[in-house]
Amino acid sequence: MDGPVASALRVLPEYLGYHVLLSAAALAIGIALSLPLALLASRSALLRWPLLSFVSLVQTIPGLALMALFYPILIGLSLLTTKLTGGGFSALGFLPALLALTLYSMLPIVRNVVAGIANLDPSLGEAADGVGMTGRQRLLRVELPLIAPVMMAGIRTAAVWVIGTATLATPVGQTSLGNYIFSGLQTENWIWVLFGCAVSAALALTVDQLLAVIEGGLAQRRRRRIWSAGVALLLGVLTAAFTVLGPASRTDYVIGAKNFTEQYILADLIGQRLAHTGHAAAVRSGLGSAVVFRALAQNDIDVYVDYSGTIWANAMGRSDHPSRKVMLREIESWLKREHGITMLGALGFENAYALTMRSDRAEELGVHSIADLGRHAPGLSLGSDYEFFARPDWTMLRDGYGLSFAHTREFQSTFMYRALADGDVDVIAAFSSDGRIEADHLTVLEDPQQRIPPYDAILMVSPKRANDEELASALAPLIGAVPVRRMRQANFLVDKPQGAISPAEAARWLGKMIPHSGSE
Structure with a gap:
């Protein structure tokens, strides 16, 4: 069994390599765009203000949001390219991250070059003109050499910004040093978090010092x-x-995964199944719900596990409550009809949202159901993950039970459970297959109106893999083979405070209880 440091070192070449390539490409393109634009702006007041305003405005947009915004834009361009030429491109991962980081790199370079030229002694320009220099000669022989230190200071700042911000590329599917940080935060592997931060900082300092030498x-x-x-x-x-x-x-x-423990385990389980049949698989983890579904529909990933309630409410926009069997049947039909996605089947458990309290607090207030909670909600606080309050589930719960909490707060899911344990919030929107519910002795409140839809874990493959019999055969043993009790145990093996194991090891533990296909 690998320790956290050994496991971090094992994937370091891959994570660092992708991080370096992404950062270098973004900085190179940023310099190539910024220098000519800054030189033009230094000579044109008409261009100067719009350019400086634009590159300043970019800095006000959070890096992760900017990368995520580029993804649907690139999907549209890929679809257009496919229609015009018959061949598209992958909109997931490298491209949205590259475009966002390129824009982030421009402000310090543009601003330093414009300011450097503006602060040159006017007599130097007059002297250059007096000796008959052309505009090109004046720029290359006088202005650029004089502002070179200021220009390089801007490039050094841009390099540090780009390397640091590149850690946010993980949620849009680009492998980077951010993989350490995002997965470490979710699984409370603080060595991975510190390792990712330390390597990113060391890379930034090294590049900065080499640029300082230049x-x-x-x-x-x-x-x-x-x-x-x-x-x-x-x-x-x-x-x-x-x-x-x-x-x-x-x-x-390519296997997709969202940004929580269960998804990491299931992605590794799928990868191990494929490896057993002799196929190599890469995992794009830490993706948001909307990003991962679009990635599957656009063939940027080949397979991933989602949840029926998420597809029903978020993707299909449905708010009715059919039976579990009817919902799965309609989801399967809609996926194939609208997106060409094939649903291989349900894994055998569901991971639904569940309003949850500490048992002592629930007993103190006499709260056993969400209906009981409605009477106490004005004096309580509710915590959730980043997605819950934007989902139709919350609207249906809030309106159906008349929930009006004094405060609502959003957390990364690991810290959500910590906040409940510490009393920072009174109620959380937990996950029904999470092992921490039993381990922390939490009370799951009943939903008598059945406002929360079923969230069966379903295995889906992309349109281009619809007829891939090898893939279907390798994954067929997973269908109906993962009961919720086993999934809770696997989740807790990763999430427990002491002696936690990696998602890959939890996947191996889970996989031992699932038979392989007889055709293998």
């Missing part, structure tokens, strides 16, 4: 220093490219 070489006109630092940066990028893009990186299937 800055000093420009100021002192020492070409050897410039070339040595430049070659070191280039070697780093080439090493990263060889690490992640080399011949050993064969991938037959």
Whole structure:
């Protein structure tokens, strides 16, 4: 069994390699765009204000939001390209992250170049004109050499920003050092969180120091220093490219996963099933519900597990409450008809939202159901994950039971349970298959009106894999084979405070209880 440090080191080449490539590409494109635009703006007041306003405005948009906004835009462009040329491109992962980081890199470069030229002594320009220099000669021989230190300071700032912000690329499907941080936060693997932060900081400091050497070489006109630092940066990028893009990186299937423990375990379980049949699989984890569903529909991923209630309410926009069997049948038909997605079947458990309280607090207030909760809600606080309050589930619960809480708060799910235990909130929207419910002796409130729809875990494959018999055969043993009790145990093996194991190890434990296909 690998310890957290050993497991972190094992995936370091992949995570660091992708992080370096993404950051280097974004910074290179950012410099290529920023320098000519800044030089034009320094000579045109008409262009200067709009350009500076635009690059400043970009900085007000949170990095993760900007990356997520690019994803649906790129999906539209991919569909248009497919119609026009017959071939699209993957909108998940690298492209949305690259575009967002490129925009983030521009502000310090543009601002420093414009400010540097604006603050040059006017007599230098007059002297250049007096000796008959052309505009191009004046720029290359006078202005750029003089503002080189200021320009490099802007590039250094941009590099640090880009490397730091690139850790947010994980939720849009791009592997980066953020994989350590996002998965570590969810599974309370603090060594992974610290490891990801430390490696990202070390990378930023190293790049900053190499750029500082180039800055000093420009100021002192020492070409050897410039070339040595430049070659070191280039070697780093080439090493990263060889690490992640080399011949050993064969991938037959791409598995999607959302950003909580159960999804990490199920993705690893699917990957292990595929590996048993001789197929290599990559996992895109930490994806949001809307992103992962679109990724499957657009063939950016091949397979993932979602929940019937999520598809029913969020994707289909339905608010009625049919029986579980009817809901699954209608979901299967809708997925195939509207998106070409094939539903292989339900895994055998559901993971529904469940309003939950500490048992002592529920007993104190005499609360056993959500109907009871309605009478006490004005004096209580409710905590949830980031998605719950935007879902139709919350609207149906709130309106059906007349829930009016004094305060509502959103948490990363790990901290949501901590907040309940510490008394920071009185009620949480927990997950019915979460092992922490039993481990923490929590009370799940009954839903007498059945306002919360079923959330059966369903296995789905992308349109391009609809007729992939090998994939279907490898995953068929999972259908109906994961009871909720086993899933709770697997989740708790990862989430328990002491002696927790990795999602991959929990998946192996879960997989031992599921027979392999007889055709393998």
